Amino acid sequence: MSLSAAVEALRTEARATDQRRLLVVHGGRDACIDAAYTALDAADVDADDATLLTTREGFAYDRLRPKHARRLLGTTRDAVVLDAFEEFSANALGQTIGAVDGGGLYLLLAPPLDDWPDRRDDFDESLAVPPYTVDDVTSRFRRRLVTTLRQHPGVAIYDTDDDRLERDGLMGEGAPPVSPEPTTPADHAFPEAAYASCLTRDQSRAVQSLERLRENGSAVVLEADRGRGKSSAAGLAAGSLAAEGRDVLVSAPGFRGAEALFDRARELLDAEGVLADDEERRLRATTGGTVRFLAPADAVEEATEADVVMVDEAAALPVRLLERFLDAPSVAFVTTVHGYEGAGRGFSVRFRDRLRRSRHDVTELRLEDPIRYARGDPVESWAFRALLLDARPAVDEAVEGADPESARFRAVSAEELASDEHLLGEAFGLLVLAHYRTEPDDLVRLLDAPNLSLRALTHDGHVVSVALLAREGGLDESTRESMYDGARVRGNMIPDVLTSQLRDREAAAPVGYRVMRIATHHAVRSEGLGSRLLSGIHDEIGAEVDYLGTGFGATPELLRFWRRNGYRTVHLATTRNEASGEHSAVMLRPVTDAGVALHDRNAGRFRGRVEAALSDALRDVDADVVRGALRACDADAAPLLDLSEYEWRVVVGASYGPGLYDAAPRPFRRLAMAHLLDDRAPLDPRAERLLVRKVLQARPWQQVADELEFVSTGQCMRSLGAAYRHLVDEYGGEVALEERERYE
Structure with missing residues (x-):
């Protein structure tokens, strides 16, 4: 059968079923582009x-x-052609695969399928992180991709080198089952135009469920x-x-993700x-x-001021x-269950329980009918299978009873993952759960990147905890110098x-x-499995690395x-992630003398710079984050206690006598x-938050x-004085204690 005849048949069946079909054209690049035309x-x-x-160019x-x-996200095309030869x-x-409309075609242009996995391109270069080279990158993902293309229904394959149709991709199906038509509820509160714009019954049901946002205390999950x-x-x-x-305040990881929402709101x-x-x-x-629209970190600050908050692509945001x-009067969470935006497991597993415990009356709805x-x-x-968009951990029943004693520690090679679909699905499903934003490229990195490796705990053959490790450092002097001069490695x-x-x-x-x-199965969280996994990693690696x-x-x-697992703070980023609003922490656990030296000098430098940063770039960081980061810093606090006699008298005077904190901060x-770097003199959490907010971050008293x-501010001031009496008693030397006696 000629290519034209094959495409006509594919297109006819696609239109009859209101589905799409996939055509793979492989061979030389010029011949593939000609065949695409x-x-x-x-x-x-x-x-x-x-x-x-x-x-x-030039098409x-x-x-x-x-x-x-x-x-192409959010757009609709009759056909999309992806040239896989470069980029x-x-x-x-x-x-791009979701942009093709029902009855349309997706064309993938590729090198000869037998050779494609072993070819190297720009993406392989991106996986070759120093000190590795592109020769160290493997081809497991593309082998997997080729296998699925040759096996999956609805995929036609044409070889331009032999001018031969290898698979016709026809499924022998006729008209699709009739989907229910959208309806307008008899008692609708929203305008009729809103329901007239719906394309499926599911969509009209979704709009009706969102009417509940008109009442305070409502939450809707789509x-x-x-x-x-x-x-x-x-x-x-x-x-x-x-x-x-x-x-209506709308938020999403990026404004592009909310454009479809704004388009429909504008039309209405x-x-x-x-x-x-x-x-x-x-x-x-x-x-x-x-x-x-506001970015998430800004939107949470104004959530209580809006009448309604809508969070689009909620699964791509951290649960915290x-x-x-949930402080908003009414709130809707709209999220993708499977897809590159985030697999939604953190949302559906972790956040759902928190939502149900909230003061909101919760309505949940899942849309099944595709629009396009x-x-x-x-x-x-095919896309779900090839890209593992529906990867998920083992079912809860399979991991019941897993604990640190029963779980088996193992290093899982990329070859094992590539050859065991069950193992790959459970491991990748947990990795998706661990991170609020996971992309298909992460699957490629897991299978092919030479710097990555996997460790896991298993229970009765099922993955219950998993950690993804990246090898770093060991760079030659030239690369280190370029990095010091600002080059990104x-x-x-x-x-x-x-x-x-x-x-x-x-x-x-x-x-x-x-x-x-690092992630642990939600059914056995808080059982110590994450710490057990880290312990296994530390024992296995030994002195193989420095830290x-x-x-x-x-x-x-x-x-x-x-x-708790032995990692210590060496850095707290001065800028926050725009989507999550969090400041990143870097922590080290040294192994060898070289690792100890790396840790010690950076922990000391962190201690030296963070005091000034807390009243400047880190002024908005959550007080408990500051407490946690400092308490986890293993740096000597002694230099901070080297106060002059005058400074000790100021502190004692303000805590035990008539002096003022504001006079000499x-x-x-x-x-x-x-104090916050030291465990010797514990204060209650509110007193420590007071030290952070007033003293270190220089916030106004009120x-x-x-x-x-x-x-009152008076009670707040008295509490700060009480906290410093405790610190004087614990850290004060002879001068401080003599000054204290004046007031006792």
Whole structure:
């Protein structure tokens, strides 16, 4: 069968089923591009309805470079062609395959399939992090990809070298089952235009459930796979609420992710004739209502001021941040269950319980019907399989009874993962759970990156805890010098931070393993399995490396976990992640003398600089994060206690006598730092928060009193004096104790 005839048959079946079909064209690049033109002509695809993703130029169709594939999100095409010869990545595949409409075609242009896994391209170069080279990168992911292409239904394969159709991709199916039509509820509160805009029954049900946001104390959760119209339903609801005069605050990991929501809100306000002002991130209605966007870290600060908050792609945000949105009068969480945006497991497993314990009346709805194509679409199921978009941990029953004694520690090779789909799915499912944002490229790194390795605990053959390790450091002098001069060296996060930002010229010489991610199955959390896994890693690695390290968005809970396992703070980032609002902490556990030297000099430097940073760039960091980061820093506090006789008299006078803290803050800051770096003189948590907020972060008295729930600024001041009496008693020398006697 000729290529044109094969494409015509594919296109006919795709249209009849309202599904998509996938055509793989492999061989030489020029021949593949020519074949793609032949295929698009045979499929009768308009130039305006197709996008070609390629690094080549000069085509009649809409063209994007594969690295800009994200621009296709939220768009609809009759055909998409992905040129995999250059800039190919799993992300580009995952981001573009959902753009094809029902009845359409997705074309993948690739080198000869037998040879493709062993070819090297730009993405392989990105996996070759120093000191590794591209020769160390493996081809397990592409072998997996080729295998799925040759096995999965609905995938046609054409060999341009032999001018031969290897697979026709036909499934022999006729018209799809009829999906229920959207409906308008008889007692609807939102405008009829909102329901008239719905494309499926699921979508109209979603809009109706969002009507509950009109009442304070309501929370609505909309979950769906990609392409089900959940963001559009949220947008129709947002526009309806604004038309009533309500202030709707929208947040998402990035504004691009909320564009579909804004488009539908704009259309609704326009249809109702109440659109007064149309800005990129703010819509105003003549009724006084608004739909406005803020990044998550800023949105949580204003959640209580809005009438309604809508969080789009909620699964791509950390649970700690999601919890802060529960302060809103009414809130909706809209999230993708599977997909490159984040697999949603952290949301569905961790956050769901917190949501149900909240004061909100919770409504949950899952959308099943695709908007662009019919159910059972083989291209969607192939993408899920090939990219592990639906990876999930073992079922709860399979891991019941797992504990640190029964669990088996094992190093899991990439070859084992590639050859065992069950093991790969459970391990990757837990890694997805560990991080609020996971991409298909992460699967490629797990299978092919030479610097990554996996450790796991298993129970009855099921993965219950997993850690992903990255080898870092061990760089030659030339690379270290370039890093010191500002060059970015991929895959060496801790050496890069310590060298380029913190000016430790030799930080990239020792070799370390960074724990990139660690996760334990939700059914057996809080059983000590994460610590057991780290213990196994430490025992196995021994003196193989100089140190173990980790970097993460700092929360009090995580700082306590890593401190319990022997990791110590050497850095707290002065900028926060825009999406999560967290400041990253870097912690080390030294192994060899070289690791001890690396730790000691950076812990000492952290102690030396953080005091000034806390009243400047770190002024907004949560007090418990500051407490946790300092308490986990193993730096000598003695230099901070080297106060002059005059400074000790000032401190004693303010704590035991009539002196004033505000008159000379420096010695108070030094003592506060010494206390928080030391376990000898424990204070209650509120007193330590008072030290952080007032003394180290220099917050106004009234603000500190309000935040820490003192009845007045006077009580707040007296409590600070009491805290310093304790510190004087613990740390004060002869001069301080003699001065104290004056007031006793």
